[in-house]
Every structure is written in C-alpha cells, then in structure tokens.
Amino acid sequence: MARGRISRLSVRDIRFPTSLGGHGSDAMHTDPDYSAAYVILETDAEDGLKGYGITFTLGRGTEVVVCAVNALAHHVLNRDVGDIVGDFRGFYRQLTSDGQLRWIGPEKGVVHLATAAVLNAVWDLWAKQEGKPLWKLLVDMDPRRLLSCIDFRYITDVLTEEEAHEILQRGQVGKREREEQMLTEGYPAYTTSCAWLGYPDATLQQLCSEALKDGWTRFKVKVGADLQDDIRRCRLIRNMIGPEKTLMMDANQRWDVPEAVEWMARLAEFRPLWIEEPTSPDDILGHAAISKALAPLGIGVATGEQCHNRVIFKQLLQAKALQFLQIDSCRLGSVNENLAVLLMAKKFDVPVCPHAGGVGLCELVQHLIIFDFISVSASLKDRMCEYVDHLHEHFKYPVRIKEASYMPPKDAGYSTEMKEESVKKHQYPDGEVWKKLLGAQGD
Numbered sequence: 001m002a003r004g005r006i007s008r009l010s011v012r013d014i015r016f017p018t019s020l021g022g023h024g025s026d027a028m029h030t031d032p033d034y035s036a037a038y039v040i041l042e043t044d045a046e047d048g049l050k051g052y053g054i055t056f057t058l059g060r061g062t063e064v065v066v067c068a069v070n071a072l073a074h075h076v077l078n079r080d081v082g083d084i085v086g087d088f089r090g091f092y093r094q095l096t097s098d099g100q101l102r103w104i105g106p107e108k109g110v111v112h113l114a115t116a117a118v119l120n121a122v123w124d125l126w127a128k129q130e131g132k133p134l135w136k137l138l139v140d141m142d143p144r145r146l147l148s149c150i151d152f153r154y155i156t157d158v159l160t161e162e163e164a165h166e167i168l169q170r171g172q173v174g175k176r177e178r179e180e181q182m183l184t185e186g187y188p189a190y191t192t193s194c195a196w197l198g199y200p201d202a203t204l205q206q207l208c209s210e211a212l213k214d215g216w217t218r219f220k221v222k223v224g225a226d227l228q229d230d231i232r233r234c235r236l237i238r239n240m241i242g243p244e245k246t247l248m249m250d251a252n253q254r255w256d257v258p259e260a261v262e263w264m265a266r267l268a269e270f271r272p273l274w275i276e277e278p279t280s281p282d283d284i285l286g287h288a289a290i291s292k293a294l295a296p297l298g299i300g301v302a303t304g305e306q307c308h309n310r311v312i313f314k315q316l317l318q319a320k321a322l323q324f325l326q327i328d329s330c331r332l333g334s335v336n337e338n339l340a341v342l343l344m345a346k347k348f349d350v351p352v353c354p355h356a357g358g359v360g361l362c363e364l365v366q367h368l369i370i371f372d373f374i375s376v377s378a379s380l381k382d383r384m385c386e387y388v389d390h391l392h393e394h395f396k397y398p399v400r401i402k403e404a405s406y407m408p409p410k411d412a413g414y415s416t417e418m419k420e421e422s423v424k425k426h427q428y429p430d431g432e433v434w435k436k437l438l439g440a441q442g443d
C-alpha cells in the first residue's frame with residue numbers, strides 16, 4: 001500500500017571522473033565524466049522508506065539538471081504518495097505541463113531528464129512500499145491500473161488505450177512460464193565495455209579476450225570519427241570474436257545522412273547487426289533513408305538513447321526509421337513514458353534493445369526489459385539489453401550478470417539507491433575525489 005506524505009526532496013550532483021581513462025568515450029562525447037542528478041524523496045510515514053531516483057548526465061550537464069529538479073520540487077512536496085500513484089497519469093501530466101517549465105521543454109531536454117529523476121524516485125518508493133522489485137510490481141499490476149500510469153496524449157493515432165489493453169491481455173498468456181524463465185536464465189545482454197573510442201588497440205584486445213572468456217557473445221564497437229581507424233578496430237574485434245558472434249556499431253550521431261550510408265558501406269564487411277545513432281537523433285526521415293539504404297547490406301538502424309519522448313519514438317516507428325528500438329530509463333519520462341514506448345514497439349513488432357551503461361542505467365532498465373518480456377513482447381527474438389561494466393560498485397543493489405544475462409533483481413525498489421559513502425566521495429565539487437582532482441588542477 002502506498003503511504004505517507006512527501007516531506008522532503010533533495011538532489012545531489014554526483015560525478016565520476018571516467019574521462020580520465022577514456023571510459024564511455026565515443027565519436028561525439030570525447031571526454032565524458034559519467035554523472036547523475038540523484039534525487040532522494042522522504043516521507044512522513046513511519047516505515048522510514050525513501051525513494052531514490054537518478055537521471056544520467058555528463059559532467060557539467062549535471063548542475064543544469066539539478067537546477068531543473070529543484071524547479072519541479074513544488075509539484076512533489078507535501079503530496080500524498082497514495083494520491084500520486086493513484087492517479088499517476090495525472091501526476092505525470094502535471095509535472096510535464098508545468099505552465100512555466102513546459103516552455104523550455106516540452107517533454108524534452110533538461111526538464112525531461114529532471115522529470116525522469118523525480119519520477120524514478122517515486123517509482124522506487126512505491127515499489128519499496130509494496131515490498132517488490134519494480135519489474136515484479138509491474139508484472140503483477142492489473143492491466144487497467146498499469147495503463148492508468150501512461151499519458152496517451154499525442155500517441156492515440158497509433159495506439160489507443162483499448163489497443164494497449166488488448167496487448168496486455170494477450171501478454172497474460174504464458175506469463176508465469178516467462179517469469180520462471182527470467183528467474184532461471186535471465187535476460188540476454190551484450191557488452192559495450194571493450195571498445196570505447198578512446199581505448200588504444202591493446203586495451204580493446206585485452207578487454208575483448210577477457211569478455212570472450214567470461215562468455216560474452218555480443219559486442220558493440222564505437223565508430224564514426226575516422227574511417228581508417230574504424231576499419232582497423234572493427235577488423236581487430238571481428239577477428240577476435242570470429243564470424244558467428246554478434247557485432248554492433250555505434251556512431252553517436254556523428255554523420256550526415258549520405259555520409260552515414262557511405263561510411264557503413266565501407267564497414268559492411270565486418271557484418272554489423274546494426275548501426276546505432278548514425279545521424280542526429282531528431283532526424284526521423286534521415287533515419288528512415290539510412291534504414292532503407294542499408295537494408296540490402298543486412299545492417300539495421302538502432303536509436304533511442306537520445307530520443308526525446310514517446311512522440312519521436314512514435315514517428316520513428318511510423319516511418320520505419322529504426323529496426324532496433326533503444327529505450328532509456330532516464331531520458332524518457334521514467335517508467336510511465338517507457339511503458340507507452342514498449343507497447344508501441346509491440347504494436348509495430350520492432351524489437352526493443354535498451355540503452356544501458358552510464359551511471360545506474362543498467363540497474364534501472366533491466367526492470368523495464370524483464371517486465372517487457374514477461375508481460376508485453378513475450379519474445380527474445382533479436383532482443384538484448386546493453387551492459388557496461390562500470391560503476392556498479394557504487395550501487396546498493398548492483399546488477400547481477402550470469403552467463404552474459406541480467407538476472408532479475410530480488411530487492412524491493414528500482415535498484416536506484418547508491419551507497420552513501422560513494423555519494424559523499426563523488427559529490428561535485430566538495431566530495432573527496434573532486435577536491436583532490438580540482439586541487440591538483442589548481443597546483
């Protein structure tokens with residue numbers, strides 16, 4: 001039972017100096033410090049439970065998102081948790097329709113990232129109060145109740161609430177077996193950890209051979225800055241993993257549309273399953289043109305980690321602009337908006353392969369994709385969830401990977417809570433880690 005009144009919202013700026021090792025680097029983000037705006041909700045309920053929410057950011061971007069979270073706080077403070085989740089669609093609409101903040105969105109950019117952080121904290125709190133991991137809260141929820149969390153505004157031309165209900169009703173068949181399957185086998189994953197763009201070849205080789213030993217069979221390599229480098233790196237990795245294993249490529253928005261097609265024609269010999277973010281994430285028709293041009297080469301287009309909202313996903317699906325849809329637990333408006341996108345993907349029969357990594361993205365999105373398999377897609381065909389082997393040690397309930405698969409979390413909540421010691425150390429700019437680094441820069 002949801003309970004208590006929200007008595008406090010605090011938000012912290014947490015940064016990890018990952019850029020120092022080139023971790024997370026790609027053709028656009030050459031010096032990423034993996035960071036999070038970290039929200040904590042407290043209530044006046046006697047149980048003392050708190051809700052933790054994050055959104056993933058990079059370095060200086062975090063302070064802007066923290067400001068936006070504070071600007072949204074008045075919508076949450078003094079609200080009854082039961083009232084919020086009792087009309088979750090209304091609450092989502094309230095947050096995303098703030099008469100002044102909407103002007104600097106709407107439902108996109110900094111304000112939407114902040115919305116995600118706040119709503120992720122609400123979902124964490126609700127799941128904890130129900131004593132269930134978030135995926136299980138969703139799986140057990142009555143379909144009508146689940147749909148009452150979704151704002152269908154702007155998507156009813158492709159998915160009505162009734163159609164969504166039919167999808168969830170169909171998903172009831174075989175649900176128990178699929179839950180059992182998840183609990184024993186987990187959800188299949190791929191790794192991005194071996195081949196960040198800033199890694200020298202020797203590092204790539206070493207990490208790739210370790211990953212092979214650990215049983216990974218699907219790999220993603222960063223491309224897009226220099227064609228000759230890409231050819232060398234892709235050859236290296238393809239030779240190491242052999243012809244049977246799966247390779248994906250990620251250009252992180254680096255190219256124009258014709259450039260993407262030409263570049264990928266040169267990389268086709270390495271047989272990538274997909275090219276991710278070949279061009280601007282806003283260019284729906286550009287993605288469609290790339291999809292069409294690369295189809296004869298057997299290369300699909302994947303995108304979504306910087307897809308603003310359900311409306312853009314709707315159009316990507318309508319335009320046949322993507323063959324693999326990448327939801328993100330912190331870019332979209334939390335679980336509420338991700339549910340809408342999972343249901344649209346099901347209707348269009350496009351496989352969902354979530355974006356993860358960052359700070360806590362693996363921890364969060366595993367809940368969504370496990371729910372998707374059990375209650376919506378009922379399929380693992382062409383599906384896998386990204387995994388990045390960084391920063392899990394800072395989380396109280398880190399992901400569990402077994403044989404290259406995500407094992408369903410067992411603890412109550414949304415796996416969003418960080419260890420207090422890690423938070424203190426990495427808080428910007430006064431945490432121990434940053435004091436040292438900034439002090440050294442000043443010397």
Ligand SMILES: C[C@H](O)[C@@H](O)CC(=O)C(=O)O
Binds near residue numbers: 192250356357
């Ligand atoms: C800046 C991030 O590390 C980005 O490169 C992540 C990404 O594109 C992915 O994981 O995919």
Ligand SMILES: [Mg+2]
Binds near residue numbers: 250252277305
């Ligand atoms: Mg990517």
